[in-house]
Amino acid sequence: MALVCTEITEWIEEEVSKPVEEWEERQEKRCKDYPWYDPRGWVCWFVTILVKVIRWVVVTVGKWVTRTVCKIVGVLVEAVVQIVGGLWDVLVGIVTLDWRRILDGLLRIGIGAVLGIIRLGRIGLLGDTIDYIIEEINKERLRRYVRGLLEAKYAGDRLSQIKDAIRLDHGAFGLRLHGTAYRTKLDSETPSPREPGVPNLVVLHEQGAINIRALCGFEFDEGFWNRKRYKTLKKETVLGGGGGGEFDNPISADDLDTYLTSRGAEGPPFIVLPMRDGALDTKVSTASEKGRELALMLDFDKEIREVTEAGHIVHTGLAQPRFLIDVFGRRDATTDSAGATADLCHPVVVGVFRYTNTLRGLASNLHETRCGLDAHNASGATFIDNLPDQIWKYVPIHELGHYFGLCHTDGVDRIMYSPKTNSWWRGWAIPRTLLNVYLQGEPTFTYGEAKATWDYVVAHFAPECLGAKPIVIEARPAAASPGAADAVA
Secondary structure: OHHHHHHHHHHHHHHHHHHHHHHHHHHHHHHOOOOOOOHHHHHHHHHHHHHHHHHHHHHHHHHHHHHHHHHHHHHHHHHHHHHHHHHHHHHHHHHHOOHHHHHHHHHHHHHHHHHHHHHHHHHHOOHHHHHHHHHHHHHHHHHHHHHHHHHHHOOHHHHHHHHHHOOOOOOOOOEEEEEEEEEEEEEOOOEOOOOOOOEHHHHHHHHOOOOHHHHOOOOOOOOHHHOOOOEEEEOOOOOOOOOOOOOOEOOOHHHHHHHHHOOOOOOOOEEEEOOOHHHHHHHHHHHHHHHHHHOEEEEEEEEEEEOOOHHHHEEOOOOHHHHHHHHHOOOOOOOOHHHHHHHOOOOEEEEOOEEOOOOOEEEEOOOOOOOOOOOOOOOEEEEOOOOOHHHHOOHHHHHHHHHOOOOOEOOOOEOOEOOOOOOOOOOOHHHHHHHHHHHOOOOEOOHHHHHHHHHHHHHHOOHHHHOOOOOOOOOOOOOOOHHHHHHHO
């Protein structure tokens, strides 16, 4: 819902503010055609200034009203969804004697209610209004900063094309990037390269390379707080009523036991996904919404890609660039530098099953960053699913922050916070977090991080990715030499 509110304000900027701003520019040029002493020029300037004032008031106030109403509705809807969903989990857990689902439901109810109260409170106490004013100021500051970066590197038509593409002067400012959010997949029927007559999953499970029972959600060998929402689906055709919602046709624990004991000869064929559709949607939507704070307007396709190697199912993290190259076609900078640079324009995030340690996500940035992140030979990010969503939905955008050159920082109010390497209390982190609860109500990126992102983007992304048109070199036919003409004659 938050992303919807953001997109509505962007629509206002594009469809209402941008045309008027462009008209203002044309009027200013027209006004300059008159000498200063010509009264027609005075009227022209007066009309232009009046329109500017009216446009600023209407658009700014209109965006604020629309944003506020949308956020109130969004907070209420989300709170109701979380509480009702939590109650359903509790009831189902009681009926099925599943204490984990009961606890999940109670946590969902509690967190949903608390966050709903906080978010409504900050809107009522004008925290959201103050945040809106700060956002508008920082947006203009960032426009000026990016303009300086671009004008220092580009000129002429290429500069104009980039400015138009990112709406630097008018409209909804931001670099528009189209990416792909993948989920890896396990297939029960894929044969093993070692034993072609036996399914690959059976062989890997028997070798101890993977625990297929855990990957199907029937065992919890990583502990309660590290549980994922793995999804199994039988391959059989199911006739449904088309009532909407996420499709489910899972295997049972008995189905899996039959599959393993028969070494794949019996039991229904199935696939396994590392997270449910709704979990992926939440994470991708959060990435699209929070990317706007960096002036990155991200949107994602969703695809599924099968993996068969044990190292692609349970990740160590050390071979991630190779994984991105081999499975998802990212280009290797050591052999195709231009291709790897072009890949930056298409961010890739991959939902995987698990890591060998306690990682929640991992990024491979193509270039070394100012804050010390090492360069890799391919770009992209991986992440896992975890509960609750209110905490772990930020993992993909956190990893994409690294993708765009950002590093970890202190404080749980920041998206780039990492409990492994940083402190939640050091320095001003605690008072800053309390202020964040009032102003934003959720983790954010800062203006400084937005500047650092654009430093990285302008320095390393191809101009075509920023919006410049490719330079077309026309091949001209070679002129025939006199000798050749004589030979023909």
